[in-house]
Amino acid sequence: MYGYYCLNPISQVGLKEFSKKYEQAELAEKADAILVRSADMHQTELAPGVAAVARAGAGVNNIPLEQLAKKGVVVFNTPGANANGVKEMVLAGMLLASRDIVGGIEWLKSQEPAEDLAKKAEKEKKKFAGCEISGKKLGIIGLGAIGVKVANAAVHLGMEVYGYDPFISVDAAWNLSRSIHHINDIAEIYRDCDYITIHVPLLKTTKKMIGKEEISHMKDGVVLLNFARDLLVDEEALCEALETGKVKKYVTDFANPVVAKAPNTLVTPHLGASTEESEDNCAVMAVKQIMDYLENGNIKNSVNYPDCDAGKCVDAGRITINHKNVPNMISQFTKTLGDAGVNIANMTNKSKGDYAYTMLDVTSPIDSQVAEALRNIEHVYRVRVVK
Numbered sequence: 001m002y003g004y005y006c007l008n009p010i011s012q013v014g015l016k017e018f019s020k021k022y023e024q025a026e027l028a029e030k031a032d033a034i035l036v037r038s039a040d041m042h043q044t045e046l047a048p049g050v051a052a053v054a055r056a057g058a059g060v061n062n063i064p065l066e067q068l069a070k071k072g073v074v075v076f077n078t079p080g081a082n083a084n085g086v087k088e089m090v091l092a093g094m095l096l097a098s099r100d101i102v103g104g105i106e107w108l109k110s111q112e113p114a115e116d117l118a119k120k121a122e123k124e125k126k127k128f129a130g131c132e133i134s135g136k137k138l139g140i141i142g143l144g145a146i147g148v149k150v151a152n153a154a155v156h157l158g159m160e161v162y163g164y165d166p167f168i169s170v171d172a173a174w175n176l177s178r179s180i181h182h183i184n185d186i187a188e189i190y191r192d193c194d195y196i197t198i199h200v201p202l203l204k205t206t207k208k209m210i211g212k213e214e215i216s217h218m219k220d221g222v223v224l225l226n227f228a229r230d231l232l233v234d235e236e237a238l239c240e241a242l243e244t245g246k247v248k249k250y251v252t253d254f255a256n257p258v259v260a261k262a263p264n265t266l267v268t269p270h271l272g273a274s275t276e277e278s279e280d281n282c283a284v285m286a287v288k289q290i291m292d293y294l295e296n297g298n299i300k301n302s303v304n305y306p307d308c309d310a311g312k313c314v315d316a317g318r319i320t321i322n323h324k325n326v327p328n329m330i331s332q333f334t335k336t337l338g339d340a341g342v343n344i345a346n347m348t349n350k351s352k353g354d355y356a357y358t359m360l361d362v363t364s365p366i367d368s369q370v371a372e373a374l375r376n377i378e379h380v381y382r383v384r385v386v387k
C-alpha cells in the first residue's frame, strides 16, 4: 500500500485516479508522496519516506527544489494543465482594464432602485467608458503554455500580438499563430505595446525583471497584467507609475499590502487556476505522475530530476537510484551488482543539471544487502527497490 498526503485541497476527480493500492495518509510523515498547490514548503521538513512531491500546477517557487533533489525527492509539476484557466483570466483582465466595468457595476449597486435609474445610468455612463482591445498592441513576455494560449486568443480578438521568449520550446513555437510577431529584444515590447502581460516562472533571473527602468521605457498609459508571480515586478516602482498615470492599470492575481493600497489596480485573489477544469486537469496529471513514479520508477514532468521512462518492468527486479551527476557513478552501480552476482537486463541513465537518475532492471530479485551497498556509494541520494 502507498500513502499520499495533500498539503492543499486537491480535486477529488484527480484523487479518484489513485488505484486501490493507495490511501490518503492522515499525517505527512506517513506518506510516500505529497500533493501540493500553493502551500509554501520552504520550511517543511519531509519525512525520509517521502519519495515524491507533485505540484498540481505550474509554478514551483513554493518548493525547495535543490534541497529535495539532494534528498532524492523527485518534484513534479503539471505543465499546461491550468493554462486555459489562466488565459481566460488574462482576457478578462484586459477587458476589465479597458472600460471601468467594475466601477460601473459598483456605482449601480450603490444607487436606489428608483424609477429614474435607467435615465441616471445613461447620464453617468461616460464616467466608465473606455476603449476596445481590438486593434491594440499586446506584448507577451514568456511564450510557454499560458503565453501561447493568450497570444493565439488575442489574435482572434483582433489584437496585434508581440511575443518575447528567448527560451521558447519547439512545441510552443509550433503552437503559436503565425500572425504573432516574434520579438528578440524585450525593449521593443516596452516601447510599442498598449498592453503587456508576463508569463514567466519566478526564478533568481526573473525576480523584479520589470522595474523602474523597464517601466520608464513603456508607453504612457500602458496596461500591465501579471498572472505569473508578484515578485516578477518591482511593485514599489510600479505604484509610483500608477500614481502618475504612466501605467494606466495594473491587473494582478497576487494580493499583497503594496498593491492593495495602490490606485488603478485590479487585484484578484490568485484565481488564475481556480476553475473546475484546471483543478481537475492538474490533479489528474499529478496523480498519474506519482503512480508511475512510485510503482515503476518512471519520471515524467519533473522539475528537479531528468525525465526517464523505462516502461513497466518485465524482469525479476527494478532498482532506481537518484544521485549526483558526477563521473564514475554507473561503473560503481554495475560493479556493486556484479559483485553480488546480479545480472543487469536493462539500464537507463539520465541527467539534468547537478542531478541524475539511473534505472536498472535485473534478472534476479534484489535483496536488501545489495540495495544497502548501493545506498552507501558516495553521491547517492536515494535507492528504491521498485520491484
Ligand SMILES: NC(=O)c1ccc[n+]([C@@H]2O[C@H](COP(=O)([O-])OP(=O)(O)OC[C@H]3O[C@@H](n4cnc5c(N)ncnc54)[C@H](O)[C@@H]3O)[C@@H](O)[C@H]2O)c1
Binding pocket: 057, 058, 059, 060, 079, 080, 082, 083, 086, 141, 142, 143, 144, 145, 146, 147, 164, 165, 166, 167, 168, 169, 172, 199, 200, 201, 202, 205, 206, 227, 228, 229, 253, 270, 271, 272, 273, 274
Ligand atoms: N495565476 C495563476 O494561478 C497561475 C497559474 C499557472 C501558472 N502561473 C504562473 O505562470 C508561470 C508560467 O506558466 P506556464 O504554464 O506558461 O509555464 P511554462 O513553463 O509553460 O512557460 C514559461 C515560459 O517562460 C519562458 N521564460 C523563462 N524565462 C524567461 C525570460 N527571462 N524572458 C522571457 N521568457 C522567459 C520559458 O522559456 C517558458 O516558455 C508559472 O511559472 C507560474 O508562476 C500562475
Ligand SMILES: O=C(O)CC[C@@H](O)C(=O)O
Binding pocket: 037, 038, 056, 057, 058, 059, 060, 082, 270, 272, 273, 274
Ligand atoms: O493552485 C493554484 O490555485 C495556483 C496555481 C498557479 O499558481 C500555478 O503556478 O500553477
